[in-house]
Amino acid sequence: MGSLPALLVRPVAGHSTSTGEHTVSALTLADARQIIAAAEARANEIGQPQNIxxxxxxxxxxxxxxxDGAWIGSIDVSINKAWTARAFEIPTVDLGAFxxxxxxxxxxxxxxHGRVMIFAGGLPLRRDGRVVGGIGVSGGTGEQDQTVAEAGAAAL
Amino acid sequence: MGSLPALLVRPVAGHSTSTGEHTVSALTLADARQIIAAAEARANEIGQPQNIxxxxxxxxxxxxxxxDGAWIGSIDVSINKAWTARAFEIPTVDLGAFxxxxxxxxxxxxxxHGRVMIFAGGLPLRRDGRVVGGIGVSGGTGEQDQTVAEAGAAAL
Amino acid sequence: MGSLPALLVRPVAGHSTSTGEHTVSALTLADARQIIAAAEARANEIGQPQNIxxxxxxxxxxxxxxxDGAWIGSIDVSINKAWTARAFEIPTVDLGAFxxxxxxxxxxxxxxHGRVMIFAGGLPLRRDGRVVGGIGVSGGTGEQDQTVAEAGAAAL
Amino acid sequence: MGSLPALLVRPVAGHSTSTGEHTVSALTLADARQIIAAAEARANEIGQPQNIxxxxxxxxxxxxxxxDGAWIGSIDVSINKAWTARAFEIPTVDLGAFxxxxxxxxxxxxxxHGRVMIFAGGLPLRRDGRVVGGIGVSGGTGEQDQTVAEAGAAAL
Structure with a gap:
């Protein structure tokens, strides 16, 4: 299999929401709206309508x-990028590389069941080092999706 | 089968967004947010968290x-109530009766593929008599879902 | 729609794992094993092999x-009963009645996507009044599934 | 296509549990628990939470x-690695090579229907040379999944 990328050598503390502890940090609708607003602002900045x-x-x-104007085929992709990034606790672009x-x-x-997206635009959302969710962006090029997702994730 | 209810005898003008015309009244994200805000306000009023x-x-x-606190099983149901109401241009509660x-x-x-929801909470969204979309609400009783959907639809 | 059953008039505090708060009580593998052990003991008591x-x-x-000896068709059913009970925060037998x-x-x-089970055998799992998961039991009659699920849920 | 690897030239005796005989060596829940316990011990040893x-x-x-802490995206992957290894009577990493x-x-x-997993972590389970089941491990790198699956399979 060869040597493992540093990215996959995850510290136990860094990749879990439930390692033997009895509380998990929740992601609220207010959190989600803040994340989406930041992502949307970035999408407007680069002039690319997106699904977020x-x-x-x-x-x-x-x-x-x-x-307005974002691809309807990207609705499912954006939701599943968010799911993938949370489910495997990894940016989808990195999962794609592997x-x-x-x-x-x-x-x-x-x-x-077809939910695993392996190209750019999905990022885990972290609070205090823990993965508490994911953001998925779809509608533009990989680079465009990625920068919008990053803007969103940075807002948490 | 008996006589068809008036509801199902749809005037051509009332059920189409593309009968030979070259424009469709679009439902924008701004419209959707206005609709959701009104629905959310009603949900808060009755004290029932909802998926909208x-x-x-x-x-x-x-x-x-x-x-926050709305059922996760209702994510899919709300999306599909909205789809059903638009797809058949009928409130889902009425489709349920039939x-x-x-x-x-x-x-x-x-x-x-399991997208047709036949209980209360889905309504067609109309502009100038034309169906331009649908709203779906899920998370409470049929009555609760219905009143929240109505509040949302009224905001368009 | 008629009058609503008391069961569905859920207090806001009682049906949510994320109502604006920033922590959720996690269900660990140790918790799950304790729940399964209790359910299994009850299944043995009534002489009915089960999926749990x-x-x-x-x-x-x-x-x-x-x-050993439990139906293979019940693997999926047990998993989805657990999901349903958590997703709608209701015993599956009650959802069935509605x-x-x-x-x-x-x-x-x-x-x-076919995950909603509407017959006996699924129960929400609660800790401090909050739904933190679900148990699903399938393999016997509705009564048998229900009593085994109850034994499991009581162990949390 | 080239010559077939020895691995795929399976002796009749080696790949079947039902070739004209009237008994199948059953894999019991007790067997499965023994296998899982061994795999879990290895996962703890390497410090990597896993789905097994x-x-x-x-x-x-x-x-x-x-x-606790294992990826939720790996639930489905672990189950399907086990299925694949049994269904094709081959380690999933070898099927991946082909x-x-x-x-x-x-x-x-x-x-x-998306059940065929073609990367490391799935192994057939054998008793007296016969395939009687499969183990699937998912949650770490390919190397980590493989070593945990091997520890599990060795316990049968």
């Missing part, structure tokens, strides 16, 4: 918006 | 919010 | 066992 | 656990 979705620690949708032919997760995208 | 979804004329999601055992649409709920 | 599943607050599977023809949630079982 | 699943000769789930672009099974991962 936020899921909580359970991977369940908290809020979604489709900006899922190319010949790499260790090749084929993972057929699991979970 | 708005779809456009194409039946595609424009925006969704899950209020879908009971022994009635003319019995079984319709298994069509469209 | 436990999900957390996000509706995601924490643990599942199929007792989903019969002519009642307010008739047709809900086609939502959520 | 065991299926029987029919490919049907016997037991699953998600260790499923790369340009190789003979390229595309197999879209069959079986």
């Amino acid at each position: 979705a936020v899921v909580d620690a359970g991977g369940n949708l908290v809020a979604h918006v489709r900006m 899922s190319q032919p010949g790499t260790q997760f090749y084929g993972i995208q057929v699991s979970n | 979804a708005v779809v456009d004329a194409g039946g595609n999601l424009v925006a969704h919010v899950r209020m 879908s009971q055992p022994g009635t003319q649409f019995y079984g319709i709920q298994v069509s469209n | 599943a436990v999900v957390d607050a996000g509706g995601n599977l924490v643990a599942h066992v199929r007792m 989903s019969q023809p002519g009642t307010q949630f008739y047709g809900i079982q086609v939502s959520n | 699943a065991v299926v029987d000769a029919g490919g049907n789930l016997v037991a699953h656990v998600r260790m 499923s790369q672009p340009g190789t003979q099974f390229y595309g197999i991962q879209v069959s079986n």
